[in-house]
Amino acid sequence: MKLALNSVRCLLLASFCMPAITAWSAPSDPNIAYHGDTFNSFLRESFQIAGRRDDAVFYQTMNERAKTGIGTTWDEWIASAKKRSKAADAATAREIGGSVWKLMKHTVTKFSLDRGFEFSNLVKLNERQCFLQSVILAGALQKAGYKAGVVMVWRNPENQTSNNGHAVTVMHLDSNRDILVDCSETAPFPIHTGLFMKQGSDYRYVVPQYDKDGSITGYRPQSGGSVIPPSKLSTLDVPFLRSQFDYYRGERTEAGILAKSPTKEGLAGTEKWLRRSLSENPNNPLSRAVLLDTLKNEGRLAEAEDQRKKALVLYEKFGWVPSRLRDPIVTTETSRRATSSTPGQPK
Secondary structure (H helix, E strand, O other): OHHHHHHHHHHHHHHHHOOOOOOOOOOOOOOOOOOOHHHHHHHHHHHHHOOOOOOOHHHHHHHHHHHHHHOOOHHHHHHHHHHHHOOOOHHHHHHHHHHHHHHHHHHOOEEOOOOOOOHHHHHHHOEEOHHHHHHHHHHHHHHOOOOEEEEEEEEOOOOOEEEEEEEEEEEEEEOOEEEEEOOOOOOOOOOOOEEEEEEOOEEEEEEEEEOOOOOEEEEEEOOOOOOEOHHHOEOOOHHHHHHHHHHHHHHOOOOOOOOOOOOHHHHHHHHHHHHHHHHHOOOOHHHHHHHHHHHHHOOOHHHHHHHHHHHHHHHHHHOOOOHHHHOOOOOOOOOOOOHHHOOOOOO
16 A cells, blocks of 8 residues: 555656646757857858958848838847747747748848858848748747758759759648748748758658648658658758858859859869868768769869769668769760759749
């Protein structure tokens, strides 16, 4: 009897001592909250590369432009959205996703593939690009108390394939549903048909499974297998995001890999940034694929073939392979440039 009573006491005590359980669990998205340490490190690095040290002007500029464009600052929007997050259901979260999409559209009105990935150019030129806008949106949503992150797109709503050629924000509505938020589109919630995400310690090419309302109810691996629930996949980690910023710096180097007439100096600049990207995340498949293109354009065929083999291993591991990577490099002809990696123009 004493044993039974003690067991009851332990259960009662445990019920009081256990931490509160959240209403639903979500993937472990990296912390890139607006004003946070990681977000500020991205911001600071962009300004340092531009030779500027006044990175705090970014927040001031965002607030001023938003106030002019839509009548509220980013900090005011975050504070208002945060009040609603404490009791937010899926419908409220979706509404918040549409609201931050509209806020970005009215804050940064120009789109530039060549310069829009830099925080410094957002301030200087009022320009954005898919990857930067996705980081900012996810950061603002996190700061406001919502679950969100950034993923890459390899197949768009028209089923056109690219080599991780676009980026979007994933917002978790609840434990069973995600939604995409994309400021490059004319409506906030597009139906991209192929995404690149994180699964455990690896990355995975997946095909989102959509409900009638445009929310994602699961992800089927492109390589085959059962549908993965949203709670079992996460958005891209900080090493990948940092690596991807440097990927764009390499891709868009003046007279580099995407130029009509690349120069020796331009290709060397592309190579420098791509190698830095890979030092930050050796598993960024796009950086390795475009590095092989760069080496081939430089005439360094043996090194290019080595990179092709390494890239092929990554893509096969993650579940999708661009067809051109299956062909060994055996000639001295100029490589096709990696235009398939380039994000499309906004709609």
